[in-house]
Amino acid sequence: MGNGTKLVIVESPTKARKIGGYLGNDYTVMASVGHIRDLAQPSQVPASAKAKFGKFGVDVEDGFKPYYIVGSEKKKTVAELKAALKDADELYLATDEDREGEAIAWHLVETLKPKVPVKRMVFHEITPEAIKASLSKTRDVDAHMVDAQETRRVLDRLYGYELSPVLWRKVGPGLSAGRVQSVATRLIVERERERMAFVRAPYWDVSATLAAPDAEGQEVRFASRMVSLDGRRLAGSKDFDTTGQLTPDGFAGNVRQLDEAQATAVATALEQAAFTVMSMETKPYRRRPQPPFTTSTLQQAAGNRLGMSSRQTMRAAQGLYENGYITYMRTDSVTLSQEAIEAARNAVEFHFGKAFLSEGPKQYTTRTAGAQEAHECIRPAGARFRDPQELATKVPADQLKLYTLIWQRTLASQMADATGSTATVRLSAPAGTYGEAVFQASGTVIEFPGFMKATGEGRRASAEPKTEQAAQPAGGAEPSASAAAASQATGRTAKQAESDENASLPPMRTGDVLHAVAVQADGHETQPPARYTEASLVRTLEAKEIGRPSTYASIISTIIDRGYVYERGRALIPSWLAFAVTKLLETKFPKYVDYQFTADMENGLDQIAHGQESGRDWLTRFYFGSGDGAAANADEAHAGLQQQVAQLGEIDARAINTIEIGDGLHVRVGRYGPYLEDMNHLDDQGNPKRASLPDTLAPDELTVEVGHELIEKNAGGPRALGVDPATGGTVEVRNGRFGPYVALVPDR
C-alpha cells in the first residue's frame, strides 16, 4: 500500500507544478497531459477483434462499443502515473470540469485501475484557497457526462470514417470529411459563391472640403459628403442588393443614383457655391470596453491587430502560459476571478489613476452558446499583473506583443466607458440646374477616453480602420481593393469612414455661410462580401458552436492540408476541389453539413449528460436511423448515416464534379486537378474545348470573360511537328496538365 501520500492528477504539467507548490509534501501532483486513451485506429485493432472493431474502432452492432487503446506516445505517461499510484493511498482526479475533462478522469480510472479511494475534485481558480476548498468537496465521476463525451467521440468517428471513403470513391484519394472541417469548408465555399454571384453596382457622389474658423479664429478644414440632391437622397452602397439592383427600400425611397457625368457636373457647379449651415447637432458618444479575452477573441484580435495566424497566436500564448505570465489559453469563458479583478483594478489605478476605473468591479458573462467554462478568461497571471515592460527582456517579440494585448484588454475590462460627443452638421448649396445639394459632415470628440487610455484606441479612435470583427478584404486579391473596399469589408460605408476622419468640427451656427476649398466627384462600386480570414472564420465557427478552443487553429490547418482552402495574404480561398466536395455533401448528405448540425448534436449531448437519454439510443438513431417503427411520426422518420452511404451507388460523379460558370463554361474537378470546358465550342472530334486552370486563379476571378480567354489561349491547341516515317501518323506537341508533351496521332 501507499506511504501516506495522495496522488492528484490534472491535465496540464504547468498546472501540476503550480498546484504542487500549493499542496505541500503530502500530495504528489502529476499531469495526464490531455487524453490518455482514444478510439483505436482500425489498423491498431488486434486480429482477434478485427471482425467487430476493424472498420471504425467501434462495434456498431453491439451498442457502439468503443475499442480504446493507450497510444504509443501516451505509454510513458501512463506508466509514470501507475508507478506514482503505487505509493499513494488516495487518488484525486482534478481534470477540467467539462465534458472532456470528465472523460479523462474516467479513462484514468479505467486505465490505472486504482485500489485506493478515488475522488473527483474540481476547481475554477488556481489559488491555494480554492484548491484546498475543493479537496474537501469531492464527488464521484459523473457517468452521464462521460457517456455524453463518448457519444461525441463515436459520432465524430462514424461521421468521418463513413463519409471520407465516399469522397475517395467519388472525388479523389486521401480526402476527408468531418463534422467540423466539412462545415468550415462549406462556409468558405458559400462565401466564394456569393462573391461569384455578386454584381457590382456603380454609384457616384460628391465630396467637398470646407473650412470654418475655430474658437481662436484659425481656419479649420473638414471633409463633407453630399447626401441628397434636389430633395432626393443619394444612393449609397446599402441601397443596392447583391445583383447590383436597387433594393426595394432604395427604390421606394426614390433614391438618386448619379453617374460619372452627372456627379462631375454637380461638382463643377458647386465649386463657387455658398454652403449654408442648415443645422448643427451634437449627440453624446459612449463606448464600453470589451470583455476579457477567450481563445476565440484572442485569435481574432491577434490576427487583426498583430497580423498573427491562429497557430502563431496559440504558440506564443503557450509560451507565456508555461512561464507563468498568463492564465490558461484554451478557454471559452470571459470570467475574471476575484484575484484578477483586484489585480486589474490595482494596475488601472497605478497606471491611469482612479478616475479611469469603472464604477464598480465588473464581471462579464459568457454569452457564447455551448461554452463549457472550465477555465477563466485569458489574462495576465497572478494577483499582481506584470507590466509589459517587465517582460520586455524575458520573452520573444511576438510573445511580448501578445502579452501587451492581453494586459491592455484585461485592464480595459475594469475601466470606465469612453465618452464624448459626435457633432453632425448639414449644409445646403445650390448646384445650378441640379437643384439643391445637401452635404453632411460629422466628427467625434472623445472628451474622456476611459478604457481607450489602456488600449490606445483613443489617440486614433476614428482613424482605426480595423475592428476586431472586421473581415479583411481579400488580401491583395484585387488591386483595386482600396480604402473604400476596406471600409466596405468592415461593414462601414465609405461615407462613414470619410466623415470619421473629422476628429472634430469647428463650431458653426445655423445660417453661417462657408465656401468650398475643393469639390470632387467620387466613383464607388458596391463590394462583394469579404472572404473569410482565419480570425473571422474562427469567430463564425464559435458562434455556431462548431469546434472548441483547443481546435480552432488546427481546423484551419486541416482544411489547408487537404487542399480545400489556401491563403492569399490573409484571405481564405476555396479550391475547386472544395467546391466539388461541398457540392457532394450538400446534395447527398445535407443534414450533416447543415450549419445547425453541431448545435443540434450539442443539445442531444446535453440530454445525455443530464441522464435524460442514453448515448446508445442517440447513436442508434444517428447511425441506423429511426425508420417506421422507431420514429414517433412520419416527420421524424429518417434514414441513418449507414443507409444513406450504402444507397449511394448510382450517384453521378460527373455531375457532382462539375461547377457551372455560365455561357456554356464549366469547371470539372478530375483526378489530376481542375480544368475548364466550353460546351458551346466543340473541337473537330466533337469534344468541348478545354483549358487548364492556373493555380493562382481564385474561383471568383474565373468570370465568363476570363474563362473564354483561357479557352482561346489553349485553342492554339496541338501543333503538328511532322509525319512519323514509320507509321505515317502525325507527331504533335500538346499542352497537358503536366506541361507540354509530344503525342503520336496514328494515321487514319
Next chain:
DNA sequence: CAGTGAGCGAGCTTCCGCTTGACTT
C-alpha cells in the same frame, strides 16, 4: 473521379478534442 500520355497492380487514404515535448538537418 476518369481530360490529354503509358506501362502495372497493390495498398492506402479518413474523424474531433485534450495536452506537450522530441525529433536529428
